[in-house]
Amino acid sequence: MAKQVIALSKRERLLRAVSRGPLHVAIIAICLMWMVPSTGLFVSSFRPKDAIATTGWWTAFSTASEFTLANYQQVLTAQGMAQSFMNSLIIALPATLLTVAVAAFAAYAFAWMDLPGGEIIFLVVVGLLVVPIQLTLIPVLRMFASAGLTGTFPAVWLAHTAYGLPFAVFLLRNFFIALPKDLLESAFLEGAGHMRVFFRIVMPLSVPSLAALFIFQFLWLWNDLLVALVYLGGFRNVAPMTVTISNLVSSFGSEWHLLTSAAFISMMLPLVVFFALQRYFVQGILAGAVKG
Amino acid sequence: MARVLFDHVTKRFGEFTALRDFNLEIADKEFLVLVGPSGCGKSTALRMLAGLEDITEGSIFIEERRVNGVPAKDRDIAMVFQSYALYPHMTVYDNIAFGLRLRRMPKDEMDPKVKEAASILGVDTLLDRKPGQLSGGQRQRVAVARAIVREPKVFLLDEPLSNLDAKLRVHTRAEISKLHQRLGTTFVYVTHDQVEAMTMADRIAVMNEGIIQQVGSPQKLYDEPVNVFVAGFIGSPSMNFFEAEVVENGEGVRLEGEGFVVDVPDDRADDVRGFLGRRMVFGVRPENIHDKDYVPAGITAAPTAVKVDVTEPMGNEVFLHLMAGDTKLLARVDPRTAMRAGDRVEVVIDMERMHIFDPETKESALS
Amino acid sequence: MRTRLVTAAWLWVLPAFVLLGVFLVYPVVNTVYLSFFSGRDMSTFVGLDNYVYLVTHPETITVFRNNLLWLVLFTATTVALGLLLAVLSNQVRYEALAKAIIFIPMAVSFTAAAVIWRFMYIFRPPQFEQTGVVNAAFTALGFDPIPWITNPSVNNYALIAAGIWMWTGFALVVISAGLKGISAEVLEAARVDGANEIQIFWHVILPMLRSVLVVVAVTLIINSLKVFDLVYVMTFGNFATDVLANRMFKEMFTFGNFGRASAVAVVLLLAIVPMMLSNVRRFRRE
Numbered sequence: 001m002a003k004q005v006i007a008l009s010k011r012e013r014l015l016r017a018v019s020r021g022p023l024h025v026a027i028i029a030i031c032l033m034w035m036v037p038s039t040g041l042f043v044s045s046f047r048p049k050d051a052i053a054t055t056g057w058w059t060a061f062s063t064a065s066e067f068t069l070a071n072y073q074q075v076l077t078a079q080g081m082a083q084s085f086m087n088s089l090i091i092a093l094p095a096t097l098l099t100v101a102v103a104a105f106a107a108y109a110f111a112w113m114d115l116p117g118g119e120i121i122f123l124v125v126v127g128l129l130v131v132p133i134q135l136t137l138i139p140v141l142r143m144f145a146s147a148g149l150t151g152t153f154p155a156v157w158l159a160h161t162a163y164g165l166p167f168a169v170f171l172l173r174n175f176f177i178a179l180p181k182d183l184l185e186s187a188f189l190e191g192a193g194h195m196r197v198f199f200r201i202v203m204p205l206s207v208p209s210l211a212a213l214f215i216f217q218f219l220w221l222w223n224d225l226l227v228a229l230v231y232l233g234g235f236r237n238v239a240p241m242t243v244t245i246s247n248l249v250s251s252f253g254s255e256w257h258l259l260t261s262a263a264f265i266s267m268m269l270p271l272v273v274f275f276a277l278q279r280y281f282v283q284g285i286l287a288g289a290v291k292g
Numbered sequence: 293m294a295r296v297l298f299d300h301v302t303k304r305f306g307e308f309t310a311l312r313d314f315n316l317e318i319a320d321k322e323f324l325v326l327v328g329p330s331g332c333g334k335s336t337a338l339r340m341l342a343g344l345e346d347i348t349e350g351s352i353f354i355e356e357r358r359v360n361g362v363p364a365k366d367r368d369i370a371m372v373f374q375s376y377a378l379y380p381h382m383t384v385y386d387n388i389a390f391g392l393r394l395r396r397m398p399k400d401e402m403d404p405k406v407k408e409a410a411s412i413l414g415v416d417t418l419l420d421r422k423p424g425q426l427s428g429g430q431r432q433r434v435a436v437a438r439a440i441v442r443e444p445k446v447f448l449l450d451e452p453l454s455n456l457d458a459k460l461r462v463h464t465r466a467e468i469s470k471l472h473q474r475l476g477t478t479f480v481y482v483t484h485d486q487v488e489a490m491t492m493a494d495r496i497a498v499m500n501e502g503i504i505q506q507v508g509s510p511q512k513l514y515d516e517p518v519n520v521f522v523a524g525f526i527g528s529p530s531m532n533f534f535e536a537e538v539v540e541n542g543e544g545v546r547l548e549g550e551g552f553v554v555d556v557p558d559d560r561a562d563d564v565r566g567f568l569g570r571r572m573v574f575g576v577r578p579e580n581i582h583d584k585d586y587v588p589a590g591i592t593a594a595p596t597a598v599k600v601d602v603t604e605p606m607g608n609e610v611f612l613h614l615m616a617g618d619t620k621l622l623a624r625v626d627p628r629t630a631m632r633a634g635d636r637v638e639v640v641i642d643m644e645r646m647h648i649f650d651p652e653t654k655e656s657a658l659s
Numbered sequence: 660m661r662t663r664l665v666t667a668a669w670l671w672v673l674p675a676f677v678l679l680g681v682f683l684v685y686p687v688v689n690t691v692y693l694s695f696f697s698g699r700d701m702s703t704f705v706g707l708d709n710y711v712y713l714v715t716h717p718e719t720i721t722v723f724r725n726n727l728l729w730l731v732l733f734t735a736t737t738v739a740l741g742l743l744l745a746v747l748s749n750q751v752r753y754e755a756l757a758k759a760i761i762f763i764p765m766a767v768s769f770t771a772a773a774v775i776w777r778f779m780y781i782f783r784p785p786q787f788e789q790t791g792v793v794n795a796a797f798t799a800l801g802f803d804p805i806p807w808i809t810n811p812s813v814n815n816y817a818l819i820a821a822g823i824w825m826w827t828g829f830a831l832v833v834i835s836a837g838l839k840g841i842s843a844e845v846l847e848a849a850r851v852d853g854a855n856e857i858q859i860f861w862h863v864i865l866p867m868l869r870s871v872l873v874v875v876a877v878t879l880i881i882n883s884l885k886v887f888d889l890v891y892v893m894t895f896g897n898f899a900t901d902v903l904a905n906r907m908f909k910e911m912f913t914f915g916n917f918g919r920a921s922a923v924a925v926v927l928l929l930a931i932v933p934m935m936l937s938n939v940r941r942f943r944r945e
Contacts, residue, residue: 020750027747031760037775037824038763040792044778056790102674109671126942127935128683132885134907134924136686138693138917143681162682165675182377185344190391190442191365194667200390204381223768225888226908242770246892249774256778263774267767274766278759281766285829286836 038267045071045260052256071261079258080236081244081265088240088266090153091228092221095160099217100210102161103168108198110169111176112184122173128166136163137230144231151238155231163227164217171287175209176202208280209287215277216284219270241266294355294445294478295320296341301350303336303502310336312502314350323472323479327489328499328525335450337499338482342448343367354446365394370439371448374455376431378423378438384410385419388438395442409441412471429460436468440475449481453488465491486526490514498522520654523575523647529611531575534619535651538567547574547643551617555594557644563658564648572657575647578611581623582640583631595638600631614639687928694921701917709922719923722901725815726930729883729902733819733826737879738872740823741830745838746860748831758835762828769825769888776821777893780807811899818900821889826882830875837871838864874941877934884930903927 044057046067051060060067076082109115110122140159141150149155179202187197203210225242232238234247245262252258274281296318303311311333318324326334339345341352343364351358359367370391378387388409392402410416413433423431432452439447452468453461469492472479483489489496490510498505498513498521506518510526517523524530536547536554545556545564556564564572582588584595596616604611605627612623612631623639631637648657697705713719744761748754764772781791785803789795794804807817841864849863887904890896896905903923910920 023747023750027744027751027757030744031757034761034764034824034827036792037779038767041775041778052790054790055788056792056795058792058795102678106672106675109668113668113671115668115672123939123943125679126939128679130881130931130935130938131683131687132904132924132927132931134885134887134904135690135928136683137907137924138911138921139686139689140682158678159682162678165679166683169675180375180377182373182375183379185342185364186371186373186377187379187390188344189342189364189369189371190438191394192390193365194671196394201379219766223770225768225770225891226904229908230911242768242888245770245774249777249892250895253777254781256781259774260778263771267771270766270768271763274763282762282832285765285832 041260041263044256045264047071047257049255049257052260053254071257072265075248075258075262075265079244079248079262080239081241081262083237084239084241084244085265087238088222088242091156091160091240092218094153095157095164095221096214096218098157098161099164099168100214103165103172103213104203104206104210105198106165107169107172107176108194108202110173111179112197112202113194122169125166125169129170131166133163133226137226141230150231151233151235153238156227159227159231160221160224164220168213168217171213171284172206172209174287175206179205208283211277212280212284212287215273215280219273219281222270295353296446296478296480297351297353298337298341299351299353301337301340301352302348303333303340303345304348310502311340314502314504316497316504316507318478318480320478321476323469323481323492323494325481325483325489325493325496326499327483327486327496328505330484332499333502334482334484334499336502338371338448338450338480341446341480342369342371367446368444369446369448370442370444371450372432372435372439372452374451376423376435376452376455378431378434380423382422383419384415384421384423384426384434387423387434388419388441391438391442405441409437412440412474413437428455428457429464432456432464436471440471444477446478446480447475449479451483452481453483454485461488468492487528490526496526498525500525516656516658517575517647518656520573520575520649523649523656527577529578529622529624531577531647532581532621533573533575533649534616534621535571536574537571538564538569540565540568549574549617550619552596552598552619554596554641554643556646557593560644560646567648567657571651573649573651573654575649576621576641576643577645578622578624580642580645581612581614581621581625582642583612583623583625583629584638584640585630586626586628587640591640591642591644593640593643595640597636597638600633600635600637602633603631612639690921690924693918694925695918696921697916697918699915699917705918709919710926712919713922713926718901719906721899722896722903722906722923725900725902726884726886728815729819729822729886730880732816733822733883733886734876734879736819737823737826737830738876740827741834741875742868742872744827744831745835746864749835749838758828758831761831764825765828770892772821772825773889773892776817776824776889777808779821780817782806782808808894809898814894814898814900818889818893821893822883822886825889826879830879833875834868834871837868841867870941873937877937881931881934884927903930 040057043060044052046069047057047060048066048068048070110118115121144150144155184197184201187201192200223242225246228240228243232243234243236244239247241262245259245266248259248262298314298316301311301314302309314337326337328334336345340347343359343362347360351360353359354367354369379390382390385406388406389402392405407416410419413436415430415433415437418426418430418434423434426434432455435452453464456464465488481492493510495507495509496513497507500521506513506522513522513526517526520533524533534549536549539546539548544558545561547554547556582591598614598616598621600612601615602613608627610625610627610629612625612629614621614623649655650657693701694709695704695706697703697709748757751757779792781789782794782804783789789798789804793807798804805813808814845863846859849859854862885904886902887908890900890902890905891908894900896902896909903926907920907923907927910916910923
């Protein structure tokens, strides 16, 4: 009797697994499809120049072909990707810090201080969230030109900070306003002013959302092409990786040993950040679902 | 000398008036409870006293100082919030010490104060923990310790017990009363629970719809409610109300309700004679309706015929839901009662303790 | 007590206001103004000439067509794929892994993605071995290889496919979060009421996901209108793949025509304004 019961449930389980087969096949097939492009780039970046040019990267495993680091060596030195990597950091890091700092103060004021007309001003900020930066390029470029700032890092720091502010203020204001009101009122009652409440209560409690914003904004700037292209010009000594890669594409469009390794170098940091801090990253994406 | 005075205070939020011409004087060292249903304005009054809400009209004084526009931090008050509002990223010690640190109190002066406050509340063994590691009762104690450590002039408590379970609530009620005696500070306590108000207060202010209904000692409110709202709000279970016409014949004064009649005892007859021939609202508390077989000594009223709808035995007493004609009455009777649902029985309504209200104004008709 | 110290409050927002004013608000107004001028020094008032040029010149009409193609195809496919994957992956234990795999492209730059997809689309004449994945698959199935990047009848679709590859992860993650927000009890109630899984999807899940889908679609529409990097790096807008943002860049730097570039930017803004209003309205409702 007991045996029969077990046998039946086993059969049921099998039936269920079979009936769910197409589901698994569909998911796994789509996931594999999604991985093919990046995998091809990754594998190819280690293949010798001649091999990439004549055979598909998927043949690299079946034939006894060799792998090499020569491509990386070449792009990092001869094509200046090492310098560009540094430039990307020099652009993204200060600009992200500046954005978060400026936004945090403004967001606190919107959430917890009495700003006459604050509601309406905040709605304007929400509207600015999706204004294409194309609308600002020409006047800002002319401004930078007359101030002699084109091609300098401070120019992109300022521009990036301003462009990042609507989203950053929006995200942080929404987070700050969700903090328990009692907590802040209790601190005010105990004699704390806004500065103290901001630094002693709000900041420590907001570490997760500050981290999410920081990571999100950092990757956004790291991956930016347009702002760097327009305000930094084509100057190689200040070009971030995105600009260098796009230059490589236009000058060496079929030198795939260079392009694949260069692209992969630019992807490494985002991938590490993504895998290490996925939670924060996804949080940023969800909170910023309205950002363009 | 921390006297508090609300002088013609009104609070409006846009179109909505949360508090209307609110006048209340709280004596030094008094334990005053603001009680009323949710939305009655009691928390608004407390938050205005704390400095967390602006005052639309009128003035609030703490001691002789008008505090309109004085920031919360400069009012020398402390507050215990319903949610406790403990800083989750700080230890218990740092939570209690926060206000003292803001006042730049030297460490050697602050440390004994923090420890004393903690030991008064029995949380001295928890000083290194974070609020997240504490039980609800412990958090509540830390919140109180944080408030008393600054030795404020006025101590505000906003529903501090509502997040505790029933048993802990009873215990903590007594603790807060003891704390009040020990500190000798003015306490202003907000609650929706009339039991808390009755058990702890020196005086109670009953509020409804932004207006103070009555202020007085717990016993005064119980014995002499000024209107139907206070009569119904104070006392548990609530007072029974019924409309009846006042009639006099040769035997004395009696009340003719919807399908039942009850005699008025001779020594209360003068209270109702003025309303002869009028319909009035009468109030009788459940504890003044007795099983005919277990009437306490000294009550001599004639029995009234009723039907028992439901019985609710509580162990130490029994609640009877009765129908006297078309009038519903709740009685709180001796547990030995033999009355069962469906029975047609007789109860004694102790009209000696009746309350009379004007049916139009709902105000007490007793002078 | 929050009402006083108003001036102090303004100090807190001052840095943000200055930056927004100088780098966003003023330039937007200025760009609208500049779009009525022409010449290297922007001194010649030309009225609506720049706009007339945009709507009459065949090359810029192609730009409008391409953006429309992006808007419809990219948005619809990405939302549909994201929804499908969210519902499917919700039923398996390796959901987190599957979502991570789809999501990874969101983390890399459009520039790198453009390189990746140029590599996918490599075209070599039929007599040679195909080294690009797409053409290798095509020839393996017996078709002739196609020059995906340069052939105007397919290249826009090829570019849009790259965009879909990047953004599906976004749609998936947001929709999946919305899906998790639907209480299991509601679905159980529907099951008890006799609905099958497909009915539940159409009549319970989909209506409850409506607002989430709107958010995702609005975001994708905005991005389809603003698409730049992918086109810039993959084709530079050549071979009839140009889009507004890239066209503006070309007008600026290739042709040096700031007035016309400004007009392109203004058109972009006009296209995005309805999305902006939708966001503001939703925010006010919340």
